[in-house]
Amino acid sequence: MMKPAVLTGEYFMTGDVACAEGALAAGCRFFGGYPITPATEIAERMASRLPQVEGCFIQMEDEIGAMAAVLGSSWAGVKSMTATSGPGFSLMMENIGLGICTETPCVVVNVQRGGPSTGLPTQGAQSDMMQARWGSHGHYEIIAIAPSSPQEIFYLTITAFNLSEKYRLPVLIMTDEIIGHMSEKVIIPEAKLIKTVSRPKPKGRKDRFKPFAPGPNGVAPMPAAGEGYNLHITGLTHDEKGYPVMTVEAQTEMMARITEKIQKNLDDIIRTDSYLLDDAEIVIVSYGVSARTSMAAVAEARKLGIKAGLLRLVTIWPFPEDQIRELADRVKGFVTVEINLGQIHREVERCAGGKVPIFLVGHPGGTLIHPDKVVKMLKEAF
Amino acid sequence: MQEISVTSKKQPRHPLDDLIRTDRIPHIWCPGCGIGTVFSSCLAALKESGIDLKKTVMVSGIGCSGRAAGYVKLDSFHTTHGRAIPFATGLKLANPELNIVVFSGDGDLFAIGGNHFIHAARRNMDMTVICVNNLNYGMTGGQVAATTPYMAKSTTTPAGNPETPFNLPLMAYASGATYVARWTMLHTRDLTDSITEALCKKGFSFIEVLSPCPVNYGRRNKQKPLDMLKLYQEKAIIKNHADPSKLDIDFEKGIILGKFIDLDRPTFIEHYDKIYRPSRLQENVSGLNS
Numbered sequence: 001m002m003k004p005a006v007l008t009g010e011y012f013m014t015g016d017v018a019c020a021e022g023a024l025a026a027g028c029r030f031f032g033g034y035p036i037t038p039a040t041e042i043a044e045r046m047a048s049r050l051p052q053v054e055g056c057f058i059q060m061e062d063e064i065g066a067m068a069a070v071l072g073s074s075w076a077g078v079k080s081m082t083a084t085s086g087p088g089f090s091l092m093m094e095n096i097g098l099g100i101c102t103e104t105p106c107v108v109v110n111v112q113r114g115g116p117s118t119g120l121p122t123q124g125a126q127s128d129m130m131q132a133r134w135g136s137h138g139h140y141e142i143i144a145i146a147p148s149s150p151q152e153i154f155y156l157t158i159t160a161f162n163l164s165e166k167y168r169l170p171v172l173i174m175t176d177e178i179i180g181h182m183s184e185k186v187i188i189p190e191a192k193l194i195k196t197v198s199r200p201k202p203k204g205r206k207d208r209f210k211p212f213a214p215g216p217n218g219v220a221p222m223p224a225a226g227e228g229y230n231l232h233i234t235g236l237t238h239d240e241k242g243y244p245v246m247t248v249e250a251q252t253e254m255m256a257r258i259t260e261k262i263q264k265n266l267d268d269i270i271r272t273d274s275y276l277l278d279d280a281e282i283v284i285v286s287y288g289v290s291a292r293t294s295m296a297a298v299a300e301a302r303k304l305g306i307k308a309g310l311l312r313l314v315t316i317w318p319f320p321e322d323q324i325r326e327l328a329d330r331v332k333g334f335v336t337v338e339i340n341l342g343q344i345h346r347e348v349e350r351c352a353g354g355k356v357p358i359f360l361v362g363h364p365g366g367t368l369i370h371p372d373k374v375v376k377m378l379k380e381a382f
Numbered sequence: 383m384q385e386i387s388v389t390s391k392k393q394p395r396h397p398l399d400d401l402i403r404t405d406r407i408p409h410i411w412c413p414g415c416g417i418g419t420v421f422s423s424c425l426a427a428l429k430e431s432g433i434d435l436k437k438t439v440m441v442s443g444i445g446c447s448g449r450a451a452g453y454v455k456l457d458s459f460h461t462t463h464g465r466a467i468p469f470a471t472g473l474k475l476a477n478p479e480l481n482i483v484v485f486s487g488d489g490d491l492f493a494i495g496g497n498h499f500i501h502a503a504r505r506n507m508d509m510t511v512i513c514v515n516n517l518n519y520g521m522t523g524g525q526v527a528a529t530t531p532y533m534a535k536s537t538t539t540p541a542g543n544p545e546t547p548f549n550l551p552l553m554a555y556a557s558g559a560t561y562v563a564r565w566t567m568l569h570t571r572d573l574t575d576s577i578t579e580a581l582c583k584k585g586f587s588f589i590e591v592l593s594p595c596p597v598n599y600g601r602r603n604k605q606k607p608l609d610m611l612k613l614y615q616e617k618a619i620i621k622n623h624a625d626p627s628k629l630d631i632d633f634e635k636g637i638i639l640g641k642f643i644d645l646d647r648p649t650f651i652e653h654y655d656k657i658y659r660p661s662r663l664q665e666n667v668s669g670l671n672s
Contacts, residue, residue: 002661029670030476032468051658055670056475058650061501065468068461068498072441072472075459076480078670080472098462225457225473226437226480232403232452234460243406244452244460 003052006191013186015179016083018150019109020045021188022157023081027196028107029055030080032069034062034088037121038177039111042083063088067095067108074099074106075233077224079161079198083109085177086119086128089135096170097136098235100258103168103212103220105199107160110172111180114365124177125365126288127340132172133317139255141262143269144172144317146288150184156314162197163269167261168219174316176339178289178368202229212254213240218261262318271314272323276302280309282382283327285348286337287313290369294337297374306378316344324351333357333382337374339365357381398425401435403455410449412520414600414607416567416593420514421450423570423591424485427577428456438481441470443495446521446595447487447514454485464495467502470509476670478651481581482509488529489519492548496528503557503586505650510580510587513550514567516595524598531631535602547631554588555626555643561587562626562643566614567594569639576641585649592637613637 005024013021020042023031031050033043043059050057056073060066066082073080084092089110099106112128114120128135132144143163147153153175164171202209202221206229212220220240223229236244237251262269275295277283282301286294291312301308311327313320324347327334333356336345345360352358359381363369396402402425411417428435435456442451444463451458461469470482484491491499491513502509518536519525526536526543529550533542554562561583565573573591580587594600594610613633622640629638648656655662 030472032472051654054659054662056654058471058475060468060471061497064465065471065498065501068465068468069472069475071461072459072469072474073476074472076473076476076670078476080476094462095465098465224477225439225459226477228436229457230455231457232460233458234452235462236460243403 004191005053006194007188008190009188011186011188012183013150014041014181014183015147015150015153015175016041016111016181017045018154018186019083019157019173019175020049022154023107023161024049024053025188025191025194026079026158026161027198028079028081028161029053030070030073030078031057031082032060032066032073032080033082034060034066034084036085036088038113038180039083039085039109041180042109042111063091064095067092070106071095071099071102071104074104075225079105079165081107081109083111085111085113086115087117089128089131093135097138099170100136100140100142101235102233103222103258104170105164105168106170107157107164108170108172110174112174112176120366122177123366124289124368125339126176126290127343127365129174129316129338129340129343132174141259142172142317143167143169143262143315144174145271145314146174146316147179148288148291148312149179150182151186153179154186154188158194158196162195165197165199166219167265168199168222174288176289210240211242212238212257214257214261218257218264266318269315269318270320272320273312273314275310275312277309277311279307281307281332282309282335282378283331284308284310284335284337284374285313285324285344286310287316287344290337290339293369293371294374296371297378300371300375301378304375304379306382308378313344319347319351321351324348325353328352328355331356333359335359335361335374335377335381337361337369339363339369398422398429401425401428401455403453406453409453411446412597414594414596415446416516417447417450417514419567419570420512420573420591420593421453421485423574424483424512424577425454426574427581430574430578431581433481433581437479438483439473440483440485441466441473442484443486443490445487445490445519446516447485448490450485464490464498466490467495467498467511471502471507474508475651483581484509484511486513487520488513488515488517489527492550493528500553500557503554503559503588506558506560506585506647508584508586508649508651510577511589512577513588513590514593515550515590516593516599518595518599520595520598524595524602531633536599549626549630550590551588551629551642552626558586559588559643560585560645560647563641564590564592564629564639566592566618566637566639568611568614569618572639585647
C-alpha cells in the first residue's frame with residue numbers, strides 16, 4: 001500500500017512518532033533498530049511506514065548490528081537512521097566512531113532515560129549529553145541537537161538528516177522520554193515546503209576520484225557502492241584515497257579533515273533560541289524538555305521583578321561557545337537547568353571563564369524539573 | 383662475485399591483477415600464511431562466476447583476513463571487529479542489486495561477530511561469507527580463538543586450550559544457511575569452484591577455509607610451516623553431503639571437507655517484498671532510491 005512520505009496535516013502525536021515522520025519527510029528510507037524503552041515507538045512507526053514509501057525496516061539482533069546496518073545502508077546511497085536509548089546508545093558507540101572516521105551520513109536518535117546501566121527505563125533524563133560528545137573513542141567533532149516538543153522533533157529530525165548529508169557524519173538527536181512519550185499538536189506541512197539536502201555526488205573521472213578529498217566546505221563528495229568507483233572505506237587512519245596509512249602525518253591530516261569541517265562551519269550548524277534574553281541580567285541555559293521548565297521559570301521570575309532570560313540550546317554539540325562568552329561579558333550570572341547532575345553546566349562554566357557566578361538546577365533523572373525550583377534558585381542566588 | 387642479471391625489467395602481469403589494488407602491494411600477510419591463497423581463489427571465483435563486478439562489494443571485519451577488503455579492486459569496506467555481516471546487511475537491504483561477499487577470519491566472524499553470523503543465516507540474507515579459519519587470533523600475536531583445537535597452545539592458553547572449538551559448518555546449517563562448504567587453502571580448485579557456486583547462489587552461503595598460521599599458531603604447537611599443509615593433504619576426507627553434526631575438526635582421525643548443504647529457501651528480501659512491498663515485485667524495482 002503506497003502512501004505519501006510526507007503526511008501533510010494536523011495531528012495529535014507523540015514525540016517518537018513525530019520523529020519517525022520527520023525522518024520520512026527528510027527522505028530516510030532505511031531504519032535498522034532494536035527495541036528499547038522509550039525509543040521503541042520510533043522503530044514501530046518506521047516498521048509500518050517505511051514499506052509504504054518503498055523503504056526498508058529491519059530489526060537487528062542488537063544495537064551493535066543496528067548501527068552497522070545503518071552505516072552499510074548509507075554507503076549504498078540511502079538516507080538511514082536508528083533510534084535507541086541509553087544502554088543501546090552505549091552499544092552503538094563503536095560504530096558511531098566508524099561513521100565519524102568514514103564520514104558516513106546517518107541519524108541516531110537517543111530518547112534518553114535515567115542511567116547509569118539499566119537505570120530508569122520508563123522515565124526521562126538528559127544524562128547522556130557528554131556521552132553524545134565523547135562516547136566513542138578517539139578525538140572527534142560531532143553534531144547533536146535537542147528538540148523541546150513533538151512539533152520540534154519533527155522539524156529537527158529533518159534538520160539532522162540535512163546536516164548529516166551536508167557534513168557527512170552521524171548526527172545525534174538527543175531527546176528524552178518526556179518529549180518522546182508526550183502527545184502534542186504536530187503540524188506536518190506540504191512536501192514542497194520541506195527543504196531536504198542530499199550528500200554531494202562526485203563528478204569527473206571515476207578512476208581518479210578520491211572519496212576523502214575535501215570540497216570547498218571541507219566535505220568530500222560521496223558516491224555509493226555499486227556506482228563504479230571501486231571505493232575502499234576503512235576505519236583505519238586513511239588518506240584522501242581512503243587507503244590505510246599508519247603515519248603521524250596521515251593521522252594529522254585525517255583528524256584535520258573530520259574536525260575542521262565542523263569547526264569551520266559553526267555558523268551554519270549551531271542553532272539557538274531565546275526568550276526575554278535581550279535585557280536579561282541572569283541567563284538560564286537549558287535545552288530539550290528542561291527548556292520548557294526554564295521558560296515557565298523565566299515568566300514567573302519576571303513577575304517577581306527578576307530580570308531573567310532563557311538561552312535555549314537547540315544544537316548542543318558543537319557547543320555555542322561564543323554566545324556564552326559574549327553573554328558572560330554583559331550579564332550577572334548563569335543558571336543551567338538540565339536533568340543530570342551537571343554536564344552542559346560544565347560547558348557553560350568553561351565558556352564563562354569565571355567572569356560571573358554560575359549555578360546548576362539539576363536532577364538525577366526520572367522526572368521533570370519543576371519551574372519553582374528554578375525560580376527559587378534565581379531568588380536565592382542573585 | 384657473480385652478477386645477477388635482470389631478464390625483464392617489467393614484471394609480467396598476474397591474471398588477477400585487474401582485481402587487485404596493486405598500489406597497495408606488498409600486503410601484510412606473513413610468509414607461510416594461507417590467506418593470500420584463499421584471497422586468490424576468491425578473486426578467481428569472482429571472475430569465473432560472471433557476476434557483475436561493478437555491483438559486487440567485499441566487506442571485511444578486523445584481523446589478518448579482514449585486510450582482504452583493502453586489497454581487492456572492488457567497492458570494499460573494512461569495518462569494525464565482528465561487524466562485517468551487519469554492515470553488509472545494510473548494504474544489501476538498501477540496494478538488493480549488490481552482490482555481497484564477506485571475507486573475514488574465524489575470530490572476527492565467530493567470536494566477537496558470532497551473534498551477527500547466526501542471525502544473518504537465520505534470515506537467509508543473500509550474501510556469501512568466506513571464513514579463513516587459521517585456528518587463532520593471528521594479528522594480535524596468536525591468542526586462543528573459538529576455533530582453536532582442545533589443548534592447543536596459544537599465548538593466552540600457554541598450557542593448552544581448555545575449551546572446545548565450534549563446528550562451524552554445523553553452526554551455519556543449524557542457523558539456516560542455504561549453502562555450506564569446507565575446504566582448505568591447499569584444495570584451491572575445489573575451493574575456487576565452491577566460491578564460484580556460492581557467489582551464483584541466492585541466499586546465505588558459507589564457506590569455511592582452513593588456512594595455516596605458522597608464525598603464531600604453528601610455532602607454538604610444534605608445527606613447522608609445511609606441517610599443517612601436510613595435514614591438509616594427508617588427513618583431508620572429501621565427503622560431500624556429510625552430516626554437519628559430524629564435522630568437528632580432528633587432525634588425527636581426519637578433516638572432512640566438501641559441500642555439505644545446498645538447498646533453496648526464500649531470502650529475507652523475498653519474504654519482505656512479498657509481505658510488505660508487493661508493488662515492488664510487480665514493478666521489479668531494485669534500489670530504495672529508484
